[in-house]
Amino acid sequence: MKPTHKLNGGIGATLCKSCSKIINTGFTSELLCTDCQEQALKLLKRVDTILALDSSNFTDGELIDQMFELNINEFIRHLYDEGS
Numbered sequence: 403m404k405p406t407h408k409l410n411g412g413i414g415a416t417l418c419k420s421c422s423k424i425i426n427t428g429f430t431s432e433l434l435c436t437d438c439q440e441q442a443l444k445l446l447k448r449v450d451t452i453l454a455l456d457s458s459n460f461t462d463g464e465l466i467d468q469m470f471e472l473n474i475n476e477f478i479r480h481l482y483d484e485g486s
Contacts (some may be wrong), residue, residue, distance in 0.1 A: 405431055 405418040407429050416425045421486040426433050434442060452468050460468075 403433060405429070405433055 403419070406419060406422075408415050408417055410424070410427065412427050415425065415427050416430045416432055418425055418438050419433045420438040421435060423435045423437075425432050450483055452465065455465070
């Protein structure tokens with residue numbers, strides 16, 4: 403995935419892939435702003451917790467319900483790939 407770069411009136415800027423907030427003036431290789439990075443880490447930690455659960459104590463439906471509670475679609479709803 404490539405960073406989103408915009409000209410920003412000739413100065414140039416790198417935008418967050420998730421929320422489109424300016425990460426930095428000028429061009430960087432970063433993909434997410436700090437807020438979205440924190441949200442992504444929280445989601446990954448939650449996924450790790452769910453995957454580590456003892457599946458013998460849960461039905462498939464209960465595990466699926468926990469995955470849907472993650473709301474991953476809400477986080478990635480704005481992500482797009484510009485040909486990368």
